[in-house]
Amino acid sequence: METKNERVRRQVNEYLQGHNVATLATCSDGKVWAAAVFYVWDGATLYFLSAPASRHAADLARNPQVALTVQEDYADWPEIKGVQLEGVASELSGAEEARARRLYGEKFPAVGIVGKVPATLVKALAKVRWYQVVPQHLYFIDNSKGFGHRDEVLL
Template identity: 25%
Template sequence: MSDPELVEHAQALLARNAYLTLGTVDASGRPWTSPVYFAADGLTDFYWVSSPQARHSRNLAEEAAASLVVFDSTVPPYHGRALYAEGAAHEIDADELDRAVQVYPGPPERGGSALTVADVTGAAAWRLYRARARLVWCSARANPGRPARATGAPTTTACWSNPISERPGTRSCGAGGRPAGRRGGPRGASARGWCRRR
């Protein structure tokens, strides 16, 4: 896939799928994964509603590090596509709630219930959370329909990264970053960043 195709691929995955798998850890490092209905804002911000008593919410209150994956489990074998992200997540602060309830639950056709600030504050049982990705990857098979042992592992490609906080060895992919020998990002890339193979 070319760089613009990767951006479109990532956006399509987010539009087609209603749930993400959220990975959290507690203060001692024990991992936990949870499915949550989500709404995305670009390729970097992922919103969901949970009880503060849910295990993943309690984990995030202790340790903000989070990872997530969005994928379609209904596709045929060996046709899998996925978007992966890592970053930090937390309960939305009061001064950001007006914006958050505009994003969540996404377009009406997704089927989620619209929220007001009152639904996620005060005595309400639910709170609104956001994961903000520091790095985002997409996976795609070079030869869909064939098992990995015959064709090699799926190609995992960096779709977005924050060059201020990226790990060593990961190329700059957005937020104004410009890899050597390239004049900006490709056409069709989001304003937040663009894609480049690792």
């Protein structure tokens, strides 16, 4: 029999695998920032890419603590579902970067298929850095169960 934590973890995995864009919040020097990033989720870690000169990448270099949300643009509050997490972000290299690239290419085939990627995108991808976010706290929001209802996934 599935425990509540296993059920919520399954819901989170399905939700994150079924969506593409996360809002990443960073903080550095007492200033907060939020940016939309395309991501891939492997069941325990979220991966994304970004230009190293972006404000959020610069923030991550100084402060790896992040918050992140994934949700749709709902019109009615009882329909709201989504994921909130707080965690630690880090830049990837070596085998970890190769794994992130592979997973990203599987989710976004236009990025992963060399020869089918437009030259402008190839140039852009050559300049990005790959990052991971390892959750420390993870929640599934489901307002169909009541306003502000959220379940924590025990990690």
